[in-house]
Amino acid sequence: xxxxxxxxxxxxxxxxxxxxxxxxxxxxxxxxxxxxxxxxxxxxxxxxxxxxxxxxxxxxxxxxxxxxxxxxxxxxxxxxxxxxxxxxxxxxxxxxxxxxxxxxxxxxxxxxxxxxxxxxxxxxxxxxxxxxxxxxxxxxxxxxxxxxxxxxxxxxxxxxxxxxxxxxxxxxxxxxxxxxxxxxxxxxxxxxxxxxxxxxxxxxxxxxxxxxxxxxxxxxxxxxxxxxxxxxxxxxxxxxxxxxxxxxxxxxxxxxxxxxxxxxxxxxxxxxxxxxxxxxxxxxxxxxxxxxxxxxxxxxxxxxxxxxxxxxxxxxxxxxxxxxxxxxxxxxxxxxxxxxxxxxxxxxxxxxxxxxxxxxxxxxxxxxxxxxxxxxxxxxxxxxxxxxxxxxxxxxxxxxxxxxxxxxxxxxxxxxxxxxxxxxxxxxxxxxxxxxxxxxxxxxxxxxxxxxxxxxxxxxxxxxxxxxxxxxxxxxxxxxxxxxxxxxxxxxxxxxxxxxxxxxxxxxxxxxxxxxxx
Amino acid sequence: xxxxxxxxxxxxxxxxxxxxxxxxxxxxxxxxxxxxxxxxxxxxxxxxxxxxxxxxxxxxxxxxxxxxxxxxxxxxxxxxxxxxxxxxxxxxxxxxxxxxxxxxxxxxxxxxxxxxxxxxxxxxxxxxxxxxxxxxxxxxxxxxxxxxxxxxxxxxxxxxxxxxxxxxxxxxxxxxxxxxxxxxxxxxxxxxxxxxxxxxxxxxxxxxxxxxxxxxxxxxxxxxxxxxxxxxxxxxxxxxxxxxxxxxxxxxxxxxxxxxxxxxxxxxxxxxxxxxxxxxxxxxxxxxxxxxxxxxxxxxxxxxxxxxxxxxxxxxxxxxxxxxxxxxxxxxxxxxxxxxxxxxxxxxxxxxxxxxxxxxxxxxxxxxxxxxxxxxxxxxxxxxxxxxxxxxxxxxxxxxxxxxxxxxxxxxxxxxxxxxxxxxxxxxxxxxxxxxxxxxxxxxxxxxxxx
Numbered sequence: 001x002x003x004x005x006x007x008x009x010x011x012x013x014x015x016x017x018x019x020x021x022x023x024x025x026x027x028x029x030x031x032x033x034x035x036x037x038x039x040x041x042x043x044x045x046x047x048x049x050x051x052x053x054x055x056x057x058x059x060x061x062x063x064x065x066x067x068x069x070x071x072x073x074x075x076x077x078x079x080x081x082x083x084x085x086x087x088x089x090x091x092x093x094x095x096x097x098x099x100x101x102x103x104x105x106x107x108x109x110x111x112x113x114x115x116x117x118x119x120x121x122x123x124x125x126x127x128x129x130x131x132x133x134x135x136x137x138x139x140x141x142x143x144x145x146x147x148x149x150x151x152x153x154x155x156x157x158x159x160x161x162x163x164x165x166x167x168x169x170x171x172x173x174x175x176x177x178x179x180x181x182x183x184x185x186x187x188x189x190x191x192x193x194x195x196x197x198x199x200x201x202x203x204x205x206x207x208x209x210x211x212x213x214x215x216x217x218x219x220x221x222x223x224x225x226x227x228x229x230x231x232x233x234x235x236x237x238x239x240x241x242x243x244x245x246x247x248x249x250x251x252x253x254x255x256x257x258x259x260x261x262x263x264x265x266x267x268x269x270x271x272x273x274x275x276x277x278x279x280x281x282x283x284x285x286x287x288x289x290x291x292x293x294x295x296x297x298x299x300x301x302x303x304x305x306x307x308x309x310x311x312x313x314x315x316x317x318x319x320x321x322x323x324x325x326x327x328x329x330x331x332x333x334x335x336x337x338x339x340x341x342x343x344x345x346x347x348x349x350x351x352x353x354x355x356x357x358x359x360x361x362x363x364x365x366x367x368x369x370x371x372x373x374x375x376x377x378x379x380x381x382x383x384x385x386x387x388x389x390x391x392x393x394x395x396x397x398x399x400x401x402x403x404x405x406x407x408x409x410x411x412x413x414x415x416x417x418x419x420x421x422x423x424x425x426x427x428x429x430x431x432x433x434x435x436x437x438x439x440x441x442x443x444x445x446x447x448x449x450x451x452x453x454x455x456x457x458x459x460x461x462x463x464x465x466x467x468x469x470x471x472x473x474x475x476x477x478x479x480x481x482x483x484x485x486x487x488x489x490x491x492x493x494x495x496x497x498x499x500x501x502x503x504x505x506x507x508x509x510x511x512x513x514x515x516x517x518x
Numbered sequence: 519x520x521x522x523x524x525x526x527x528x529x530x531x532x533x534x535x536x537x538x539x540x541x542x543x544x545x546x547x548x549x550x551x552x553x554x555x556x557x558x559x560x561x562x563x564x565x566x567x568x569x570x571x572x573x574x575x576x577x578x579x580x581x582x583x584x585x586x587x588x589x590x591x592x593x594x595x596x597x598x599x600x601x602x603x604x605x606x607x608x609x610x611x612x613x614x615x616x617x618x619x620x621x622x623x624x625x626x627x628x629x630x631x632x633x634x635x636x637x638x639x640x641x642x643x644x645x646x647x648x649x650x651x652x653x654x655x656x657x658x659x660x661x662x663x664x665x666x667x668x669x670x671x672x673x674x675x676x677x678x679x680x681x682x683x684x685x686x687x688x689x690x691x692x693x694x695x696x697x698x699x700x701x702x703x704x705x706x707x708x709x710x711x712x713x714x715x716x717x718x719x720x721x722x723x724x725x726x727x728x729x730x731x732x733x734x735x736x737x738x739x740x741x742x743x744x745x746x747x748x749x750x751x752x753x754x755x756x757x758x759x760x761x762x763x764x765x766x767x768x769x770x771x772x773x774x775x776x777x778x779x780x781x782x783x784x785x786x787x788x789x790x791x792x793x794x795x796x797x798x799x800x801x802x803x804x805x806x807x808x809x810x811x812x813x814x815x816x817x818x819x820x821x822x823x824x825x826x827x828x829x830x831x832x833x834x835x836x837x838x839x840x841x842x843x844x845x846x847x848x849x850x851x852x853x854x855x856x857x858x859x860x861x862x863x864x865x866x867x868x869x870x871x872x873x874x875x876x877x878x879x880x881x882x883x884x885x886x887x888x889x890x891x892x893x894x895x896x897x898x899x900x901x902x903x904x905x906x907x908x909x910x911x912x913x914x915x916x917x918x919x920x921x922x923x924x925x926x927x928x929x930x931x932x933x934x935x936x937x938x939x940x941x942x943x944x945x946x947x948x949x950x951x952x953x954x955x956x957x958x959x960x961x962x963x964x965x966x967x968x969x
Binding site: 007008009010011012057070071073074075077078079080081082084085088089092093096097099100101103106107109110113114117121169170265276312322323326327329330331333334337338339340341342345351352355356367370371372373393395396398399401402405406407408409410411412466492 | 534538569584585594596610614616635729775780844854858915918921931
């Protein structure tokens with residue numbers, strides 16, 4: 001079987017089917033979102049009204065009404081996953097770009113929803129107790145809940161306007177004059193729809209035959225429809241540039257249905273409602289309005305985003321063909337990595353130390369060429385195990401030696417064992433057999449000790465250096481390497497060359513340094 | 519990178535995902551699966567004539583379970599999509615394109631699960647007395663759908679640790695039903711039941727309203743379930759971890775303990791042992807109907823179990839480094855094949871970054887350096903927050919920073935290689951060097967390759 005190449009090119013269905021699927025799943029999600037929002041909004045408004053009134057007998061009904069929020073919100077959230085999946089497949093470019101530009105606002109949806117849901121549960125639970133707690137929780141819950149559609153409509157509006165992306169990115173959350181009115185009107189349109197669908201839902205499910213409750217819901221439903229028409233008209237102007245026949249047809253159909261619904265609910269009949277006839281009209285007209293508006297919305301979205309998406313896929317296909325010749329080497333790199341287990345000193349040395357210190361530990365690895373301060377010749381080091389461990393763990397500030405706390409203690413121990421085996425790292429210091437002359441002692445005392453300290457422990461001044469000199473009481477070098485450093489200095493550090501000193505003095509200094517190891 | 523690169527300041531990307539994911543796992547496993555299974559069991563005991571108090575206990579527990587599951591569990595579940603969509607659009611986008619159908623089917627399972635839970639909750643008062651067996655059927659229906667949902671999601675979660683050759687192996691089933699699939703699913707189910715039982719154990723100690731005898735019976739049943747579930751968890755955890763390649767698993771201590779604590783290698787095994795012992799003691803206290811002991815042990819056991827969940831998820835996420843999708847994409851969302859092309863032909867990266875944050879830095883070189891850092895390192899490192907790169911590089915010379923960025927994937931096994939041209943790498947190194955040494959004296963400057 002042909003291996004997958006570019007996973008973004010793996011489409012689960014032809015695009016047309018995905019668009020149909022999106023229409024259905026988004027419709028389901030949106031329906032419950034509107035019912036949930038409408039329930040929360042109307043529940044809080046009715047609660048306030050009944051709180052202010054002397055008679056609080058309707059509060060029980062308010063509570064029943066808000067109780068349904070639990071089921072509605074649960075379905076709204078869970079049904080949102082489907083369209084989210086499909087949007088990420090067919091509008092990949094637009095969706096990830098728009099939400100990316102919205103980034104932290106988009107992420108705020110998570111805490112806002114949790115806060116809203118828990119607060120509304122508390123609002124419902126405490127509605128019949130003292131009014132301040134349900135008022136507070138209701139206000140917080142509704143406030144948080146109403147912020148979420150503002151974020152969603154904002155991100156979706158941006159997604160549908162690729163021309164605005166660059167300007168939006170440059171100004172962060174400061175929308176342009178074209179985008180802002182669309183966003184506000186679209187948001188208001190969602191709120192209006194929530195009132196309409198929420199009121200209709202409770203007319204059927206919680207109001208029963210009580211005339212006062214039905215009249216109250218009728219009034220909100222009628223007002224909601226008029227509000228939708230008032231907001232919908234200017235909203236259409238903000239999308240005039242991508243208007244097409246499917247959109248025009250859907251909007252016309254939806255508007256006619258909405259007007260018919262308003263006529264059915266007009267105040268003259270609402271005073272003497274005929275429940276059965278009104279109910280039947282709503283059951284026919286409301287779905288018609290919903291489907292028409294949804295169709296208009298998706299037609300607008302597809303008009304822009306499908307074109308964009310096709311271009312992106314074509315580009316991706318071109319790139320995928322271009323990258324074909326590198327797939328084998330990518331596979332090889334992965335297999336090599338998979339076979340490399342960093343659980344032993346040999347592998348850790350080879351991978352983490354060898355690039356600088358080299359195969360033989362001479363400080364001549366390929367990466368060493370890039371370093372101003374040459375990595376130490378490990379083969380010449382004779383030091384205390386704990387001291388070397390601390391150098392590995394903390395690195396050497398001022399040099400290229402990084403720290404390796406990325407390896408746990410067992411791995412570091414394994415590495416130390418490996419280095420000791422290869423380089424006799426923890427072996428005894430080789431002390432040259434020679435009598436040290438007075439001149440060398442004076443030089444050590446007056447010059448070398450300034451940094452290295454009299455006993456080999458770095459002086460206070462020495463510790464201010466980057467890199468600081470090693471503690472010669474715990475770290476020594478083989479005489480040849482020691483002489484080399486004294487003679488030529490350690491390039492890149494403040495250790496200067498002392499080649500002007502007579503060789504016998506330099507050899508004496510080597511002997512002094514070797515004798516310092518405790 | 520086609521999409522905007524977003525990294526969470528201070529907290530870092532990993533911690534942001536972890537906070538949301540751990541909360542979600544605690545609720546989805548412990549509450550939605552674990553607690554609910556026990557609630558259904560209790561209702562069954564009531565329906566089959568073992569005492570009304572079982573039904574009353576189940577009813578008292580059901581409301582908080584429904585509220586928490588639908589308010590926090592569901593939102594944090596969707597939250598994972600939101601967060602990954604922002605922080606790793608290339609990664610999650612790739613997965614969704616490939617695993618669309620399992621996810622789509624899982625969505626329906628998830629929806630059915632919620633519908634069952636809502637029916638179970640809203641019809642309880644109507645059915646518990648008159649038609650208890652129908653309520654039982656609804657309860658078991660919920661459990662069946664919840665488990666099928668867990669099966670579906672385990673395959674998607676688990677494939678990322680497929681040991682060899684994903685996706686080059688080529689088949690969907692190889693990726694989905696990989697060797698970690700069964701143990702991970704079983705581990706999650708048993709751990710969820712153990713956690714759910716612990717929560718009910720605490721509730722029984724603190725909130726149970728019935729007689730002492732009834733409380734004792736609830737304690738005994740819960741303690742027994744918890745012990746059995748813990749044994750199952752331990753068994754499948756062992757099988758699960760034995761199936762993860764050593765390449766990845768060897769870093770588990772560092773992934774949890776981080777730099778300092780990983781130098782005490784026995785710390786984690788001891789802490790894990792203590793946590794398991796505390797949980798086992800709480801279960802035994804329940805089994806022996808010791809109310810006082812159960813109440814005292816509940817809180818530490820709960821905190822430690824949260825720690826165990828966080829640890830498992832952390833290890834699971836971390837040990838696949840340096841890959842987001844092994845064999846296909848690095849953790850920084852750079853596709854391996856793109857990186858190979860870049861390496862072979864010294865291809866620049868900046869030209870392919872469609873979105874560079876213009877507001878972060880004004881100087882062009884700094885802006886380029888920051889963009890390259892964001893694209894290459896920002897998924898793990900922050901500037902000034904968790905895993906601060908400026909702390910990591912402080913005191914290092916410019917040429918050593920430049921040397922390190924050349925060998926990242928070798929130097930540290932879970933670091934991604936730099937993606938971009940050599941010139942860009944120097945630009946990024948210079949930026950990082952200047953950020954890391956803002957308050958220090960001037961350091962030696964790069965003078966080209968030192969012979």
